[in-house]
Amino acid sequence: MKGDEVTREETTPRRNPFSAIGHGFDLTRDWWEHAKVWQRYLVYIAAIVFALILPAPAIGSFMSPGADWTTVLVYPVGTYILLAIGLNVVVGQAGLLDLGFVAFFAIGGYNVAFFGTHYGWNYWVTVVLGIAMAAVSGVILGAPTLRLRGDYLAIVTLGFGEIVRITANNSDVIGGARGITNVPHPPPIFGEKFLLDPAPYYYLMIAAIAVVIIFSVRLQKSRVGRAWAAIREDEDAAELMGVPTFKFKLLAFAIGAMIGGLAGGTYAGKAVFIEPNTFPFILSATILAAVVLGGSGNLPGVIIGAFLIGWLPERFRDFAEYRILVFGGVLVLMMALRPEGLLPSRRRKAELREGTGGMGAMGAEVAGPGTEASTEVAK
């Protein structure tokens, strides 16, 4: 992206096992930045074609020998990608750590399930309503809390995620701990019926992901995206430069929440059955792991991260019970070795390396070999 050129010279990558991936990616990105419009459109078309042939049985037999590949592509892979793009708006672009993202997923899902079963509303109406409700709850959560320090925000959002889950568990109107069964499927589009066959859901998921990607990229390149980057890098400076930081943070929260709500609605249409334990804290952490692993702030990286985190446990089912253990270990290792993720955005990489961006450096640090002492310990 054009705006990222500023920081390109400043980073000297350290030698570590991931460097090679990063270098190859940098070359690709250089090509992409100077690519012609028709070249870019070729890539877009290739990506869409790739997405459409992905559920082919030939690919599935290798990717997922143990389970139906198309089903795996809808949940977890597609759902995780959708959620990760949403969380990326909040964490990657605006730099706000949200540990309760699953709450918006739950709100979207419960809206579809509740209004679909109790009032028999049209699926699409309930999805839109779910998105709206998620946005509203994002604002309700954000308005009082977004003035907080970054790390407090993380805990409050974590608390919010738990409040939503426990409330769902304790509210008999929405089924309490038993949840809601017989959630209606989406009505047919173009004669394509949504029943047990996962393929239509997959195409629906692809459409949702495509829309969200376009939305997210356009946002990132807009005034809003630049404001988020400024807030992420130095909130005080952004405020002084006339960026209304609180409004933009609230907007990031609302937009992230909307995408989460959309993911919930799409998921509920396929799932038939929804209960509070579909939305545990560990799902928030998993999506966060996907964003961080892929490279928070960089959309291709985030998508690949979400794909890996959704797909690997399904592929290696023998080790599936160890997957959460591995996520935890990977998060710690990534932060120690490559905090910017596998495919970072250049700007974000520079921030994380310098140790001055985002929420400020950890206090009580003394310059180690090869690093300069941070001048803003007291931040």
Added chain:
Amino acid sequence: MLQDFLNQILPSTVGGLVIGSIYALVALGYTMVYGVLRLINFAHSEIFMIGTFASLVLLTAIAPAAPATFGIAMVGTLLLCMVVSAVVSGGAAIVLETVAYRPLRKRGATKLAALISAIGASIFLQELFALEIIPWLTDKPGRNQASAPRFVPRDELFHIGNAAVRLDHVIVVVAAVVVMVALDQTVNKTRIGRGIRATAQDPEAAVLMGVSIDNIVRITFLLGGAMAGVAGALYLMEIENTVFNVGFVLGIKAFTAAVLGGIGNLRGALMGGIVLGLIENWGAIFLGSQWKDVIAFVVLVVVLMFRPTGILGESLQRARA
């Protein structure tokens, strides 16, 4: 409604004091690490969980069928549990600091990176216990609740109104207060404590004055971990069972307690813990005990909105604000 409330207020108060003391002990670890490093040690809840299991293993080994009676043996067992849990948890906290935080601190990483590392460490420890360590320790599936033998009798000592105060209640509150006073004295009176306070105020100046930051950070984690260990031993004695994710909700509540009292403030942690325990239990009279966790989280949000520095203020770091 009012009659219910009047009937239950005293028993709830006793229960709130007991659980509040445990929150307070765990909150000390959050508060100390935050005071020194400005980091929410998200994995602290797992240090507490490790403390409960240290006591569990010890109890199943030494008191398999001993009758729960008051006497020298009971006091000895209790002290042993607290010491062993404190040592194990303190050790685990040091390992945690070395593995998950030190590399980041040396590099001057962002707080966001440190917090994510902490979350990773927390998840890793929980799963490690669920998958490997708990089955190995107890020969049962790692995600099941493990229950401990009773060694403190549930004798009613005296009544306050209609509330029965039992021996175990008194033990928890007294032990927690004694340990906290000891910690407070350590931080305020000893050389090490001076180092901790100096680092919390201004790390660079502390280095120039000859304080070894690495040692101070390690000691901070050790002390905080030991407090969580004592809390684990008391929790196991009182609740009599534990599970691999016992620390998750309790950890958030302890953090809430730390914020409530003023994070970085040791006496604030005690107060915050007790206040939170009381609010939670009183609120449960009206709403039912299934809403306890929601009450605690709402308290957290409300406190952060209206008084983010807590009731007593953030004293360990006041000079840096």
